[in-house]
Amino acid sequence: MTTLNSAQMDEIAARHPAVFHRSFWQRFRVAIIAGGFVLYALYCWWFFAIGHVLTTANWNIAGTYLADWVSYEVRPEVTIAPDGAMKLTYPRFSPLGPNAEPDWVEIERGTMSRTTPAAGTSATTAKKPASMGFMGEGAVLGGSDAAAESMATATIREEEVVKRAVITLNSSTSVEVVPDRVTVQHAGETLVVDLDNGAMEVDGALPAWATQKRPGEKITLAFGFAGWGEIEAGDVSIRKRFLGWANFLFDTNSPFHGKSMSEVYSLIASGDRIDPKQSNLSLAWDNILYNAEWQHLDVWTKLLQTIVMAFVGTLFAMLLAFPLAFMAARNITRSWLSNQLTKRLFDFLRSVDMLIWALFFTRAFGPGPLAGMSAIFFTDTGTLGKLYSEALENIDDKQREGVKSVGAAPVAVQRFGVLPQVMPLFASQALYFWESNTRSATIIGAVGAGGIGLKLWEAMRTNSDWENVAYMVLLILIVVFIFDGISNALRSRLMGKPSH
Amino acid sequence: MAMNTLHDGFSEKGALIEQHFQELTARRRLYSWLGFAIVALALSGSLWFANETNAGKFFDRLPYLFDFVGDMVPRDGMEVFRALFDLPSPYDDGSFKYNYPEGRLYITESFYVPEYFHKMLETLNIAIFSTVIGMVFGFLLCFLAAKNLVANRLLRGFVRRFMEILRAFPEVVLAGFFLAILSLGPLPAVIAVSIHTVGALGKLFFEVVENADMKAEEGLRAVGASWIERVWFGIVPQVLPNFMSYFLLRLEINVRASTIIGAVGGGGIGELLRLSIGQNHQAKTLAIVLLLLITIIAVDQFSAWLRRKLVGDQAFRLAQ
Numbered sequence: 001m002t003t004l005n006s007a008q009m010d011e012i013a014a015r016h017p018a019v020f021h022r023s024f025w026q027r028f029r030v031a032i033i034a035g036g037f038v039l040y041a042l043y044c045w046w047f048f049a050i051g052h053v054l055t056t057a058n059w060n061i062a063g064t065y066l067a068d069w070v071s072y073e074v075r076p077e078v079t080i081a082p083d084g085a086m087k088l089t090y091p092r093f094s095p096l097g098p099n100a101e102p103d104w105v106e107i108e109r110g111t112m113s114r115t116t117p118a119a120g121t122s123a124t125t126a127k128k129p130a131s132m133g134f135m136g137e138g139a140v141l142g143g144s145d146a147a148a149e150s151m152a153t154a155t156i157r158e159e160e161v162v163k164r165a166v167i168t169l170n171s172s173t174s175v176e177v178v179p180d181r182v183t184v185q186h187a188g189e190t191l192v193v194d195l196d197n198g199a200m201e202v203d204g205a206l207p208a209w210a211t212q213k214r215p216g217e218k219i220t221l222a223f224g225f226a227g228w229g230e231i232e233a234g235d236v237s238i239r240k241r242f243l244g245w246a247n248f249l250f251d252t253n254s255p256f257h258g259k260s261m262s263e264v265y266s267l268i269a270s271g272d273r274i275d276p277k278q279s280n281l282s283l284a285w286d287n288i289l290y291n292a293e294w295q296h297l298d299v300w301t302k303l304l305q306t307i308v309m310a311f312v313g314t315l316f317a318m319l320l321a322f323p324l325a326f327m328a329a330r331n332i333t334r335s336w337l338s339n340q341l342t343k344r345l346f347d348f349l350r351s352v353d354m355l356i357w358a359l360f361f362t363r364a365f366g367p368g369p370l371a372g373m374s375a376i377f378f379t380d381t382g383t384l385g386k387l388y389s390e391a392l393e394n395i396d397d398k399q400r401e402g403v404k405s406v407g408a409a410p411v412a413v414q415r416f417g418v419l420p421q422v423m424p425l426f427a428s429q430a431l432y433f434w435e436s437n438t439r440s441a442t443i444i445g446a447v448g449a450g451g452i453g454l455k456l457w458e459a460m461r462t463n464s465d466w467e468n469v470a471y472m473v474l475l476i477l478i479v480v481f482i483f484d485g486i487s488n489a490l491r492s493r494l495m496g497k498p499s500h
Numbered sequence: 501m502a503m504n505t506l507h508d509g510f511s512e513k514g515a516l517i518e519q520h521f522q523e524l525t526a527r528r529r530l531y532s533w534l535g536f537a538i539v540a541l542a543l544s545g546s547l548w549f550a551n552e553t554n555a556g557k558f559f560d561r562l563p564y565l566f567d568f569v570g571d572m573v574p575r576d577g578m579e580v581f582r583a584l585f586d587l588p589s590p591y592d593d594g595s596f597k598y599n600y601p602e603g604r605l606y607i608t609e610s611f612y613v614p615e616y617f618h619k620m621l622e623t624l625n626i627a628i629f630s631t632v633i634g635m636v637f638g639f640l641l642c643f644l645a646a647k648n649l650v651a652n653r654l655l656r657g658f659v660r661r662f663m664e665i666l667r668a669f670p671e672v673v674l675a676g677f678f679l680a681i682l683s684l685g686p687l688p689a690v691i692a693v694s695i696h697t698v699g700a701l702g703k704l705f706f707e708v709v710e711n712a713d714m715k716a717e718e719g720l721r722a723v724g725a726s727w728i729e730r731v732w733f734g735i736v737p738q739v740l741p742n743f744m745s746y747f748l749l750r751l752e753i754n755v756r757a758s759t760i761i762g763a764v765g766g767g768g769i770g771e772l773l774r775l776s777i778g779q780n781h782q783a784k785t786l787a788i789v790l791l792l793l794i795t796i797i798a799v800d801q802f803s804a805w806l807r808r809k810l811v812g813d814q815a816f817r818l819a820q
Contacts, residue, residue: 037632044629047622053687062681305553308546315543351796355760355770356789359777363568365561368554442670443757446764447774450554453672457764460676473673480668 067225068466072246076105077237078165080195084179085114086162095293097252104240106166114159167238169226177236184210184231186223193219193231200233245467247293254287294471299455303475305369306451310437313376318430320381321346325388326414332392343389349382354440358449372449376437387429388422395421424494431494435487438480452476572782579783584791586614589783597781616769616791622686623768624795626758630690631751634697639743641698642705643731648714660706667699675761689766693757701750708742709735741810748803748810755799759792 004012013020025032045051072095079087088107090100101107168174176183184191191210192203200216212219221229229238250256255274256264268280275283289297327333328342357375365371400417408416445453456472459465510518551558574580575591582589582600589598596602603615613621643649645659671692678688717734725733762770769788776784 037636040629040632044625047625048629048686048690050687053682053685057682059681065677065680301553305550308550312543312546312550315539347797351793351800352789353756353759353792353796355756355763356773356792359763359774360568363777364565365558366555368556369550370554370556370558370561373550439668439670443672443760443764446672447760450550453670456670456672457676460673460680463680469673469676473670476670477665477668481664484664484668 065463065466067241068464069470070245070467071225071241071243072467073227073239073241074102075237075239076165076167077235078162078177080177080179080234080236082234083114085112085159086165086177086179088162088165093252095246095252097257104168106168107162108164109160110163111158111160113156114161115156167240169223169238169240173223173226175221175229175236175238182231182236184221184229186221191221195233200231245294245471247291249291250284250287251292251294253292256284256287294468299452299468299472299475302445302450302452302455303472303479305372306441306445306453306476307438307479309369309372309376309441309445309449309451310434313373313441314380314430314434314437316373316377317380317384317433318426320377321385321388322426324381324385325392328385328389329392331395331397332414332418342385346382346385346389349378350386351382352378354379354444355447358444358447362448367448367450367454369450372441372444372451375444375449376441380433380437384429384433388426391422391425392418428491428494431487431491435480435483438483442476571780572785574783574786580786580790583781583783583787584614584616586612586616597779597784600784616772616788619767619769619772620791620795623758623762623770624755624799626686626689626693626762626766626768627751627754630694630697630758631747631754633690633694634701634750635743635747637694637698638701638705641702642709643735645702645706646709648710648712648717649727649731649735659702663699663702665699666695667703669695669699671696671757671761672764675764675766679765684765684767686762686767689758689761689768692761692766693754696757697750697754701746704746704750705739705743708739708746712738745807745811748807752796752800752803755796 074094074096075091077089077091079089081087088105090096090098094100096102164176164178166174166176172188173186174184176185180195182193182195184193186207186209189207189209191207194201194203200219202212202215202219206212206219209223210219210221219231221231223229225241227238227240229236247257250259250264256267259267264284267274268284271280274280278286324342324345327338328346330339333339354375357378358371361371361374365374395418399421400413403413403417441451442453442456445451445455446457448454452472452475456469459468459472574583579589579591581587586600586602586604588601592598604612605615605618606612641659641663645656645663647656650656674692674695675688678691682688712735714734716738717730720730720734758766758768759770759773762768763774765771769792773785773788773792776788
C-alpha cells in the first residue's frame, strides 16, 4: 500500500477529526468481539472436556471405518489342529460366497492319517484352550472322563488336508502358512513365527508393522490399506481389503453372483431359464431388489418416504398457512383478537420444536412417514405463517385501494389487489422450505418418524455397515442436489432473479 | 371473469388485441390447471404411499390421535415444577419415574443445578459453539467463493462445491460417525452441527459479499493494497452487520438442530426428552417441553431484537 508521511497524516487528521477520534467501542470492538469468541472457545474446551475426549478417542478405528465406506474385506482363516492338520475357511457371510477359491490364495493339499476321536469329545477338547470361565472348567472335567472312554473308539483314517497356504495381499505382501511356521513378507521385511504345539516363537525382532503385547500372545499385523491379520497359536486370520462395494447388484445367494456383466447380459438375453417360474430378467431384477446385503428396495422405499414427508408436509403447511396469514395480517383483518390469536398460534407451532412434534406423532401414528409428515406440517405452518403474515403486512396499499375504488367485493380485493404482490414471494418461500425440509426429514427420521433416517442410524449403530451408510448418503446427496436445482430454477423464475 | 366478456363493438385492431389477450389468458389458465393437476396427483400418490408404508394406518389411528395427550397429564400440576427443579415428589415410590432429586448436579455442598437446566445449557452451548466455529470457517471461506473478489473460476467453483457438500451432508451421519470414534458425549453433536453450519453460513456470506459496494475496494486497489488488505478494509466493514445477522439467524436454527441431534445420541436435553417420552414419564416430559419452549422463544426474541438493531428491517428476510 502507498503510505503517507507524518505531515500529510496530520493534515488529513486536522481536516477529518471525526475519523481519527473515535469512541472506545468503535476503536476496539473487533478486538473485544474476537477476545470474547476466544474466551468462549476456552470455556467450551473446558465444558465439553474436548482435550480429554480427543486424547481418549479411538483414532485407529476412524481410519478403518472411513476405509469401510468404499471398500470391503475378505477374511480367509487358516486353523491348525494340534496334530498339524490345516484347514482354510471363510466366515459364513463372506462376500465371496460359499466354496470360494480366489486366485490370491494358493493352496497345496495332501493327505495325512488322522486319529479321529469319537463324536462329542472333539467339541470339548477343542474348547479347552478357549474357555476359561466356570462353564469351561466343568466342560474340561467332564471331557476328561469322555476322553478316557473314547480311547477305545478312536479311529484312524486318511483325510485330505491343506499342507501349505499362501495368501497374497499385494505385490509386496504375502503370508505363507505351513503347519509349524508362518512367514509374513511385507515392504521388504520378513517375519517368521514358529508354531509348535500351541506355543509361538518369533525369530528375530518384530518389524514395525507387527505388534505383540506379550511374548507368546497374539501378533497383530497391519498392512495399511491392503489389510491386516492376526497370528495366534493354531489360528492365522487374514483380512484382505478390496476397493469397491461387494456384491452391489447380486448377493451370494443369487444365481448371477460372481458373473461378469457380459455373462449376466447373455444369460438374460438368451440363456435358459434358471428358475422355470419366471424369466431371467425378472429373476435378476428380483435378486437386485431383494439383495440381502444392500436391501435396495427397502432403501429406495425409505428414501421415497423421506421425499414424500418433505413434500406433503410443506405443501399442507403452505395451504394452511395461506388463509391463516390473511387472518394474522394487521392491515387485512382489522381485528386485534384474530391477529393476536393466529400470531400466537404460529409462535407456538414454531417454538415447539420439530423434534417434539416428531416424537409425539410417532407415538400417535406409530413409526413411519405419517409422523414425520405431521411434524413438518405443524412446524412449518408456524414458520410459513409468520413469514407470510409479515409479507402481507408489508404490501403496497395502492393496488388494494384501486380495486376497492371500482366497487369490487372483499374477496376480489384480496384476489386482484393483494395476491399478485405476494404470490411469487409465498411460492418462493414454500419452495425454499420444501428444499430445506428434504434435508431435515432425514434427521427426524432417526428418532422414528419414518424415512431413511432410521435406516441410516441403524446401519451406523452396527459399526460394520459403513458401506451401506455411504450408499445411502450418496443417494441422499443426489436427491438433495436435484431438489436444490429444481427449487432454485423455479424460484429464480418466480422472483425474476438469476439463480445462484 | 365478468370484466373480460364485455367486448362487443371493438375496432378491427382492438378486436385483434382482444383476441390475442383471450388466447393468452386461455393458455395461462390451461397451464395453471395442468400445474394443479400434477400437484394434486403427486399429493394423492404421496399420501397413499405414506399411509401404506406407515406402521399405523391414518384412519385406524385417527380416533386414538389424542390418547397420548391423556398419557401426558401428570398426577398434579406441581409435579411439573418439581421435575423441573429436581424437588422431591410426594409420589416417590423408589422408581425412576418420580425420583427427581437423583439428577441434581451439586456444585457446592448445598447448591445444585437441576438436571434439565444443566442439559439445556449443554444443548445451548452445543448450538452457540458450533455456530461460532461455523462462522469462523464460513468467514474464511466466503471471500474465496465471491465472484467480485476471486477471478479464478476454478478456485471459486471448488470452494462453492465444497460448501455445498458440507451443507447437504446429513448431520445424522456426521454425528453417528463421530459418535463411533469419540464415544458418547456432546462433542459429536458439536462437530456435526458445525460442519453443516460452515456450509450454510458460507453460502449466505458469499452472497452478501457479492452484493457489497465495490467502490471502497476500488479505492484501496488504486493505492496498491494487497488482496487481504482490500478485503479487510474494503469489504469486511460493509458486510459485518449482515454477517452478524446471519450468525444470529443460524443460532436460532442450531438451537433446534442440536436438540434433535441430542435425541439421536448426541447428549443434551434432546436425549432426555426422547427417553422420558419413551418411558411415559409425564411430569418429566412436560417439564422438558416447557423448558425447551421457553428457551427457544427467548433465543428467538433476543436474536430478532439484536438483528433488528444490526441491519434494520432486512432482518426478516428468512429465505433469500
